[in-house]
Amino acid sequence: MFLSLQLAMNDYLVFAFLIFAGALSAGLLGALSGLGGGVIIVPLLTLVFHVDIHYAIGASLIAVIATSTGAASAFVKEGYSNIRIAMFLEMATTLGAIVGAFVAKDLSPSTIAIIFGCMLIYSSIASLTEPKFPAEYKMSKLAARLNMNGSYPTADGPKEYKVYNIFGGFSVMTVAGVLSGLLGIGSGAVKVLAMDKIMKIPFKVSTATSNFMIGVTAAASAGIYLHRGYIDPAISMSVMLGALAGSIIGARYMVKVKVKSLRYIFSVIILALAAEMIYNGLTHKFG
């Protein structure tokens, strides 16, 4: 439709530079909006650069590992991430990611594009709606037994929190893992659904913990993508370096930008990309 550019005639030097610039913007927007850059890297590579969706997903996984590792090293220092919650839920996400990566082999690019489009719509809507908390919530004995309840630093000293509905969170995390392996994204929006809305983990803790998990989840599917020959060095180098640079710059200026307005802008961009992905999937533009 409207996004397509004629770039096929360019050489590697131009190709590498343009993808670097695109990944940088994706990383920047992802960090500023809190949605992660992964969701726009695959649409960017497939729709704008006409890269095959398998290569695009492989490169996107690389970008996801790079940005989440970069951010996680800062979060760990601040003491927000809860490694026990992360490890417990990673059983679900890594298993899901491996399943997702295996399933991806048997799906046509068109089908993957349509699933991707639906995921983009979900991410966009989820980022705009405020979470609603029910007044009463059942205590989780399992959370206590697994020693997951903790505290995080605030201006008034450490604040305690409890973790709820572990089974619900675990199930949704499995879905997040499958989507991550299938689409090459961090599935940040689904992880937030599981941790914020189902397990009632405080926002800062869930963000930091989710960030730690995203890298491990992506690594679980990256191994399988590597074996399949989906990780191309020439595409991945620009995507990795661009996304990393973008997320570092984004993280530095995060506090200075009005997040709300940015989220609206980002949501509109994502909805447009979703429409384009689904349209191309339905018309079999991706093959």
Add this chain to the structure above:
Amino acid sequence: MSIKKYVKWGDPDMELLLSRIMRYGIVIASVIVIIGCITFLEAHGKDVPQYSHFTGEPPEFTNVWRIISSLSSTSGRGLIEFGLLVLIAIPVLRVAFSIGSFIAEKDKTYVIITSLVFILLLFSLFGQQ
């Protein structure tokens, strides 16, 4: 009790060490990829890329050991692929260190949980030849 709960994860030095491993890891991976990128673009910068149809990577880029063993050929692509492998190894290494940290804490449940995650990651990287 609040201090123990606040730290939540063994020795604070361990946390700092892990944060450093990740930071150094990402710098090392980036430097390798940048060197590979320059080498590759010097040799092939004027070639026309063809990515609209999936053909898959050559065998030397689809296996951990072959990526490492083909490094001697000093090709830009090989170097980039090795850098990407270093990047993928960072989260895996972190999980491995977490097992150690839970062993130090004598937290059996989490030693088992973390080992399971580690096995899944190893399966993904080495499991299917």
